[in-house]
Amino acid sequence: MPQPQSRRRIIVHGGFHKTGTSSIQAALNQNGPLIWPHYALVLPGRIPDVLKAATFQSRIGDPFSLSEYAFRLQTFLGTLVLGRKRRLCISAEDLCGLIPGRNGQDGYTAAPELMATTARVLEEVCGPEFDITFYLSLRRSEAWLRSTYFQNLRRSRLTMDMESYVDILRPKVDLQHSAAEIAKAVAPHRVVTTWLEDTSPLPLGPATPIVDLLGLPRATRKAMTAAGPRNASPTKEIVDQMLAMNRSGLDDDLLMARKLALWNKQNLEQRPPTLTA
Numbered sequence: 001m002p003q004p005q006s007r008r009r010i011i012v013h014g015g016f017h018k019t020g021t022s023s024i025q026a027a028l029n030q031n032g033p034l035i036w037p038h039y040a041l042v043l044p045g046r047i048p049d050v051l052k053a054a055t056f057q058s059r060i061g062d063p064f065s066l067s068e069y070a071f072r073l074q075t076f077l078g079t080l081v082l083g084r085k086r087r088l089c090i091s092a093e094d095l096c097g098l099i100p101g102r103n104g105q106d107g108y109t110a111a112p113e114l115m116a117t118t119a120r121v122l123e124e125v126c127g128p129e130f131d132i133t134f135y136l137s138l139r140r141s142e143a144w145l146r147s148t149y150f151q152n153l154r155r156s157r158l159t160m161d162m163e164s165y166v167d168i169l170r171p172k173v174d175l176q177h178s179a180a181e182i183a184k185a186v187a188p189h190r191v192v193t194t195w196l197e198d199t200s201p202l203p204l205g206p207a208t209p210i211v212d213l214l215g216l217p218r219a220t221r222k223a224m225t226a227a228g229p230r231n232a233s234p235t236k237e238i239v240d241q242m243l244a245m246n247r248s249g250l251d252d253d254l255l256m257a258r259k260l261a262l263w264n265k266q267n268l269e270q271r272p273p274t275l276t277a
Helices: 021-030 048-060 063-077 111-126 141-155 162-172 175-186 205-214 218-223 236-246 252-268
Strands: 008-015 039-042 087-091 130-138 190-195
Touching: 008 021, 008 111, 008 205, 021 087, 021 205, 048 063, 048 111, 063 111, 087 205, 111 130, 111 175, 130 175, 130 205, 141 162, 141 236, 175 190, 190 205, 236 252
Parallel strands: 008 087, 008 130, 039 087, 130 190
Antiparallel strands: none
């Protein structure tokens, strides 16, 4: 009697921000030619409209914005050609909504509903032959708070000092709790979590757990290479200068240009990287 075939995999790495996501996506992209025969690979650059809808939903939180997110995701998935064997891997942290600490966003309260909607749309488009696993990367609270501060300082007009920012956000964001709420929302689909502090030393760095989930052939896995850390934290001098710029009267375009130039200058100086952001 023939054995039933196992279902094809869909891996969704939907968050969280500043938990090694840039390193994960760099590794997936770098090893794309090895992954492609087995998986369609979807990174943030392929789905800007979907991610814009997700971050908007996290700010607005009404049924219409959630429907718009579902529609955009469904439309994109309809463009994929998986054939009879290829599977699907999506990695994009904005699927959980806007990064906390920006534009009044104080947590991942919208993430469970966004992930549940993601699961529903994937079920509808891809069908029952696919098994969906959600992967969430985590990070210890104090390091995560500092890293989101640096990110928001660079990308927005944040004017709070780091101590004030951390004091406000610390009681409002618990990544483990958010992951547990997502797990409830997407059940019975599986949710896998790991800590950045545990995955950074692994052979493929923070990308190691998601590559494990892909279940690639042994030879393919052996040929894969680590991408190295991304988005290292800025020096205190850079932070102080960016904060002063944010508090200045510079118009938005000039402000962002000057902050970008300052950030690029640090990167060109090749300062030894800290823990992956």
